[in-house]
Amino acid sequence: MRRSSNKADLLPLRLFGAYIAVFIGGTLFITINNLVIHGIAFEQLLKFNIPFLIISDIFLAFLLYAITYWRLGAVFRSFRRLGADLPKQVVFEKLMRFPGELSGGMILLALAFIALHHGIEIVSLQRRVDSWEHVVHLAQSVLSEVSLALILAVLLFVMTRRWLRSYAARLAMDKLPANRKHSAVRLLTLGAIIGFIITFSAAIRILPKAEEGWSAMSILGLPALYAVFSTSILAFYALELRKELRLLIDGLRKLADGEKSSLHRTFPVLSVHEVGRLASAVNEIQTRIGQSYLEVERQLRLAYAVQQKLLPKRLAVTPEFDIAASCQQCHEVGGDWYDVIPLGEHRYCIAIGDVSGKGMPAALLMSAAMTGLRTVVAQGGTAGDMLGRLNLYMYQMTRGRMYTTAGLAILDVSAASLEYAAAGHLDPYWIRQGELIDWPCSSLPLGMFPDTAYHGASRAWAPGDMFLLYTDGIIESGQAAGDMLGFERWEQELRRLSPERHAEDQLQALLGRLEHSEHEGELHDDRTVILLRWKGRL
Known part of the structure; x- marks a missing residue:
């Protein structure tokens, strides 16, 4: 593996900065929800909620940073050194799997902290659960925080996947082993389910505000915003798939048209799902066709030599x-x-x-x-x-x-x-x-x-x-x-x-x-x- 540029050395710091930004943004989002939707006074939030969330943000960012080094430490070293500790295939697999591992792990951690946070609230009598109204209020808070965790998880997945793909491209992968575990369709389906949960949770939390005199536009605004966010994430992922597929279609069309230059073109494998496996298959087809073409060219050169020998060398004068x-x-x-x-x-x-x-x-x-x-x-x-x-x-x-x-x-x-x-x-x-x-x-x-x-x-x-x-x-x-x-x-x-x-x-x-x-x-x-x-x- 070739020595990478200084940008590769900054990748861990960039990931850590992203973690901090995402979690601080989550804290601001929770705080605004508590102020606007739940009507909690800012002074009350300063007593417990905000300090707890900030400490949680820092702790989670360092925890994810440690997890990142645990999962990708060998990959970072491989990019920094001329000699790689890991085979190129292993490095690629780790880079491609990490966004999913990170977002899934973040969801689990968020669920754990949500439970811990509200458990402490209940034990310290900061939150009452002695009536059905209080239980419903608690459920709405949990649903809001779960939807926020899903939003942050999706953002982390999209950001880390986009950054790590640029590093995966440096590996110049052109072949994948036969593996059917990863699926773009499954990922799109999961994204649609998460988008529905996020939008549904926003609607559930905002509907009671109709009794407080909120306008229809105000009530529909928050669910619509969540729906736009979810759709945008799915559209972004779908556009990436379409871009990769278009490159493959153009390459196959040139191959079908018999363009000689297309035989020497290698499509970069940038994913482990169906599109990546398709690119791998196309590269393998091109390699085999190229080898067959070289054999045909060799035979044609031999036939040309035979033809030239048949034509008269010297003409009568x-x-x-x-x-x-x-x-x-x-x-x-x-x-x-x-x-x-x-x-x-x-x-x-x-x-x-x-x-x-x-x-x-x-x-x-x-x-x-x-x-x-x-x-x-x-x-x-x-x-x-x-x-x-x-x-x-x-x-x-x-x-x-x-x-x-x-x-x-x-x-x-x-x-x-x-x-x-x-x-x-x-x-x-x-x-x-x-x-x-x-x-x-x-x-x-x-x-x-x-x-x-x-x-x-x-x-x-x-x-x-x-x-x-x-x-x-x-x-x-x-x-x-x-x-x-x-x-x-x-x-x-x-x-x-x-x-x-x-x-x-x-x-x-x-x-x-x-x-x-x-x-x-x-x-x-x-x-x-x-x-x-x-x-x-x-």
Whole structure:
């Protein structure tokens, strides 16, 4: 336990000051009641009542101070020293139990002193009990003093509980043992019963004043004051419960919304009743979810490493052409993929795809698509043939439940031509002398049906021509910020590409302009681009 500040050293003195203040206030209250309600002369009160009450106040304050040190002495020492004599859990339990122990003990002591006080009155003939009227008068006095004791007990409970909670918060408790003995409902019920007794006793004592000509407002004033006091105490306690519950509700809502920061937030346990146990349970849930999340993150990092190994590390660069590619994932793992596969000495397969969904399922299907691609490409054939075999491979894995778009091009360097076929993928761009030439070529995505046929088309290269493949994450850039790129602005950027510059330099410059224009803190969809530049045959 950390060393506390000087405020912790003042806690016993503050409690003693509170005891004195509460008991002196009780004495004033009793004295005013005796003067106003019971009509006892002040000189008569000075003879016995007031001196007895003052002595009782001092004695009770010192007695409660001694009880406080008896019950909390080890707690005070634990706060003052770096090394604690008690476990944190024990210190917390003592702090939380003490207000109830103190108020309950005060009620018992008050009852004892009330009995002693009136016993001495009767023995010393200060009070007569030889008639029914005197007995009723004595009963009213006892009821008044009992209600005062209850008021003081409630005040002591509220004050000491509020002060000690601030010290309990320094313990940073986040867990409670399973314990059902303490109940906020029981405490609220007890408070309501005490409030009823206090209000009822005031009404009983004031009703006889109607025969003495007191007005209805005067008669109802005292019970109303007691009722307001009782209600205020209950409302204060209920508001504290509501504040704690709101903190927990907000935390659970953030946890349900998937906010990563909420996993590392610990709710302070400041009570031993239902709300404290709820906070303890929420903290335990957050800890377990956090541990599971760390395990998921570890698995995602591993999956990301596997994905990166599947993507080509080096792209082909020959005297006739150069190629550049970029794949940016919005999560730890993604569904976008691309590949460049040599098909002998003068032919290359260039493929791009976008798997439906996101996260781990999309990443697994992406890995399967790339593995299947390399298998079917090795069997040869046209671009459409390769997509047909890959489609059957994907369907056998997913049975139509998931799919992937794909664009597949076969570059023939010796023939200076490019064959392209697509499976539900966005149409590529053929860029010649700053002009964008559409290449419409669409069909169903891979994996939806087993017998889908795919057909391709070919074009001949001219020096300076460029061929660009991309995924929809490019077009949707900036959507979260309310400024989606769209096809028109994307095509404006493509017209700025130069046939004289290397493909890698141009691709990096293109992506840099997109990131600068969108002002988006993080990606909300994977973005993949492949740029092929034909330099011409030597």
